[in-house]
Structures are given as C-alpha cells and as structure tokens.
Amino acid sequence: MTNDLPPRRPFSVRARLLSVTGVVVVASLLIWHAQVIDLLSFDSDADKQPVVAGGPNGSPPPAPPTRKPVRKTAAPVETPTSESKPKKTPSPEATKSSRNEEKTQYSEESIEGLGPVLRGRLRKAMAVAKAQGVPMRINSGRRSATKQQRLFDEALQKYGSYKAAIRWVLPPDKSEHVHGRAVDIAPQPAMAWLERVGWKYGICRVYENEPWHFEALRAPGRKCPPLQTSSAAELG
Numbered sequence: 001m002t003n004d005l006p007p008r009r010p011f012s013v014r015a016r017l018l019s020v021t022g023v024v025v026v027a028s029l030l031i032w033h034a035q036v037i038d039l040l041s042f043d044s045d046a047d048k049q050p051v052v053a054g055g056p057n058g059s060p061p062p063a064p065p066t067r068k069p070v071r072k073t074a075a076p077v078e079t080p081t082s083e084s085k086p087k088k089t090p091s092p093e094a095t096k097s098s099r100n101e102e103k104t105q106y107s108e109e110s111i112e113g114l115g116p117v118l119r120g121r122l123r124k125a126m127a128v129a130k131a132q133g134v135p136m137r138i139n140s141g142r143r144s145a146t147k148q149q150r151l152f153d154e155a156l157q158k159y160g161s162y163k164a165a166i167r168w169v170l171p172p173d174k175s176e177h178v179h180g181r182a183v184d185i186a187p188q189p190a191m192a193w194l195e196r197v198g199w200k201y202g203i204c205r206v207y208e209n210e211p212w213h214f215e216a217l218r219a220p221g222r223k224c225p226p227l228q229t230s231s232a233a234e235l236g
C-alpha cells in the first residue's frame with residue numbers, strides 16, 4: 001500500500017504542472033483576445049455615436065438617449081446643494097427676505113442678524129465712524145431666546161432677585177435683542193461716539209446704566225429721547 005504511492009507522485013506533479021501551464025497559456029490567450037475584442041468594439045461604438053448624433057435631421061429618436069444620462073447625473077443630492085450655496089453667498093440681499101435665516105444663520109456679533117431698520121442705520125454710522133478713525137464693533141446684536149434666557153438666569157443668580165436682575169438683563173419675551181432691535185457696541189470710544197452723533201443716523205442710547213446699549217428709537221436726524229434709568233423702567 002505505502003510502496004505504490006511514491007512512484008505515482010512525480011507523475012501527478014508533472015501532470016499538474018502541465019495542466020497549470022496549459023491553463024495559464026489558454027487564459028492569457030483568452031484575455032488578450034478579449035482585449036482585442038474590447039478595443040475593436042470600443043472603436044466601433046465610438047464610430048457609431050457621431051453617426052447617430054449627426055445623422056437625423058429633426059428626428060425625435062436621438063432625444064431619449066440624451067435625457068437618460070442627464071437624469072442620472074442630476075439624481076445625487078450633492079449637485080443641487082453645491083449649486084445653491086454659491087448663489088446665496090454672493091447675494092446678501094436675498095437673505096433679507098427670510099427672517100428665519102437671519103435668526104439661525106448669523107452670529108450674535110454679526111450686523112446681518114439685526115432687524116432691517118437698525119441694520120441699515122448702524123451700517124451708515126459704522127462707515128462714518130470708521131472713516132473718522134473710530135473703530136466700532138458689535139459686542140452683541142441679535143440673541144436667540146435660549147441665549148437670552150441663559151443670560152437672565154445668570155442675572156437672577158448674580159443679583160439675587162427678579163427686580164434687581166431686570167435692571168441689567170430682561171427675560172426673552174421683553175428683550176429687544178431677541179428681535180434684532182437692540183445692539184451692544186464696543187469698545188468704549190465707539191460707544192461715546194455713537195451716543196454723541198447717533199441721532200443723525202436714528203440710533204439712540206437707551207439706558208443710564210448701559211452706555212453700550214443702542215436702539216433705533218427715533219427717525220434719523222431727530223433728537224433722541226431722555227435716557228431711562230435702566231431696562232427695569234421699561235417693565236414699570
């Protein structure tokens with residue numbers, strides 16, 4: 001039993017080697033042949049396409065094949081969004097129409113988050129201030145109701161009572177910041193400049209205890225009203 005097996009092994013190995021080389025040769029021939037066929041068929045397809053496109057004069061058949069690839073390329077969601085984004089950024093006027101975008105899109109320090117009246121007036125004032133060498137920035141403009149509530153809760157903790165807290169921070173349903181109708185200006189020279197000449201642009205300081213807080217209280221060129229002692233006076 002064991003003596004019969006050794007002499008058979010060399011034959012089986014040779015047979016396997018022959019069969020393997022045979023398979024490799026046949027496979028390589030098939031691959032080469034397939035490549036040649038692909039090249040020939042590709043050339044034939046390339047020759048057919050211009051013939052189909054240029055051949056008919058006003059015949060409808062060529063239209064369906066061109067519509068199908070258009071639908072396939074337009075199917076992914078990324079294409080329309082990438083096309084709509086660059087349209088929004090170069091035209092800030094388009095965002096003015098949507099109030100929801102103003103609330104969510106801009107930061108608290110951005111002039112774009114302000115309401116249209118205060119925004120327009122402050123833009124003019126800031127341009128003049130800049131020309132006169134008075135750098136001005138917005139420390140806080142439009143705030144979300146969530147942010148205003150957090151500030152009010154912190155004021156309650158700090159000042160110990162509702163009556164004391166509302167002298168500095170109003171709750172969300174009372175604050176003009178939540179509506180984009182109030183702006184806190186910085187730094188100090190800009191506050192002083194805006195308090196002095198803000199009436200020309202229709203922007204007024206409001207409270208005695210907040211030299212940074214301004215609102216569009218009067219029409220441009222009209223005298224600003226007397227200061228209120230604090231924001232608590234508004235809730236009277």
Ligand SMILES: [Zn+2]
Nearest residue numbers: 182183184213
């Ligand atoms: Zn303020």
